[in-house]
Amino acid sequence: MFEILSAPWLHHAIQAYGLWALFVVVALESMGLPLPGETALISAAVYAGTTHGLPIAAVIGIAAAGAIAGDNLGFLIGRRIGLPMLERYGRHVGFDKGRLKLGQYLFLRHGGKIVFLGRFVAFLRAFAAVLAGTNRMPWPHFLVANGLGGLCWSTLFGVGAYLFGQEIHRVAGPVGLVVLASALLLVVLATHLLRRHEAEWTARAMAALPDDAR
Known part of the structure; x- marks a missing residue:
């Protein structure tokens, strides 16, 4: 069953290195690298439930630790590298001073929601921390x-995979499609609202975040 629910390299990595492999994959994905952190969590939890080779509490804890550690490194990368690059070169790709301030303003007001919910959406899971920084x-x-x-992400997916095992494989496809469709719809709506109110929101952002605000 475990072989069905994981990519071959994840299967071998978790069998060979256990919780270390889970931590590394989740942390690197959270920093912004295109790695299957959620698949690693599900695979490790299924492995724990079907072979009892890993304690499920440790799987959940290590996945949460990897997510938090990787996200904080991603946040630091965004703050130290991403922000200076946008300030220096952003105008060449459409990120002028007003749009940069607008992004900062939106994260100031809604950053907590973006970071929390981003943990459950594949694209945002990899980039939310960098964007926040x-x-x-x-x-x-x-x-x-x-x-x-x-913590919520690792508990939900870890316990779910541990309890349901192969059943999660049957529902993962439909659930993934629903989540993807919902995320795309939200992106379309957010883009429409941003274009419609960009000038107004940018003016608010420029007023709320003067140049000397850090």
């Missing part, structure tokens, strides 16, 4: 939202 989200707020998101 780039857009100057206050680190204490990021830490709380990130910690809650990581």
